[in-house]
Amino acid sequence: MFANTVRSLLPRRAQSHFKRNLHKPFVKIVEVGPRDGLQNEPTHVPTDVKIEFINKLSETGLQSIEVTSFVSPKWVPQMGDNTEVFTKIAKKPSISYPVLVPNVKGLEAAVSVGAKEIAVFASASEGFSRKNTNCSTQEGVNRIKEIVEKTKSLDSTLRIRGYISCVVGCPYDGYIQPKAVTTICESLLSLGCYEISLGDTIGVGTRSTMEKMIKDLLKITSADKLAIHCHDTYGQALVNICTALDLGIRVVDSSVSGLGGCPYAAGATGNVASEDLVYMLHGMGAETGVDLKKLISAGHFISEKIKKPTASRVNKAMYKKYFQ
């Protein structure tokens, strides 16, 4: 369905997500490994390793790489080297390097180092909002409003991407009703986020819960305003991504080597592995602009450095074929 219906589902504004090759739909991948992937690592990953990792990712053809976060280092010590990472990576003009910010303090720090894109985050569930950001969901939206207001005086050209966490399930509150997601999504879009990434933070979503949630969202916005962000705890990520693709979403977040988890979502594993996602998309006839071999090399590099076997099945299957 995905390949055949892609053009008929495609809203006008999403045309930029497609190459001019009319036969191949384009899916944009937002690589979140350096931020979402590494934030939960218990042992400090040396800053020069992070920089080399991001530089390798920059060579793969990815268009967007979330490189760090400007959150409180008391809450997430692993991201405490944000300034050094952001300023020392070799940036390519064709790539966006968003950073995650939780409040005006984070925004000011991000802008001071030259960030051109930030990601803000809210939760569809009260429980996760309190554990992750020490505030209610409404207070979280209010903080985002403050961030947006501040960008007007700091840098009005800054691009702002929004995340909603726990879109189908929360480690503290259980199942999340689609209405909670729709409400937050409407707020973030009205504040000016150019895109909302829907986070299945603990990977509990199934095809049916994802479909219900996205279909509700499509009553208030269009698919080109949405992205999907699936953790793979229950092995449902690729299926859930296919569900999102079938409903017209063309931006997918992923983490090379399947790195990651959230420090405030105990037990959640990493995002869908970028290598597995690219392999699947290319196999479906979609274009990503990503060189799978280079991606596998970047995934292997970081897995070796953090001394963890890759969680990417494609990496496991193909690394030897390419490199040994």
Ligand SMILES: CC(C)(COP(=O)([O-])OP(=O)([O-])OC[C@H]1O[C@@H](n2cnc3c(N)ncnc32)[C@H](O)[C@@H]1OP(=O)([O-])[O-])[C@@H](O)C(=O)NCCC(=O)NCCSC(=O)C[C@@](C)(O)CC(=O)[O-]
């Ligand atoms: C929101 C806060 C700050 C509230 O934390 P708080 O403790 O309520 O805030 P506070 O204002 O009292 O600040 C506490 C201390 O942190 C400092 N501080 C405050 N802000 C900053 C900042 N920006 N940068 C640097 N320092 C900061 C502040 O100055 C103070 O320092 P002190 O006076 O004690 O020395 C905290 O809860 C926080 O940083 N939370 C972030 C947690 C996080 O990063 N979680 C992971 C990312 S979200 C995620 O992974 C989900 C996602 C996006 O991937 C999608 C998905 O999968 O669903």
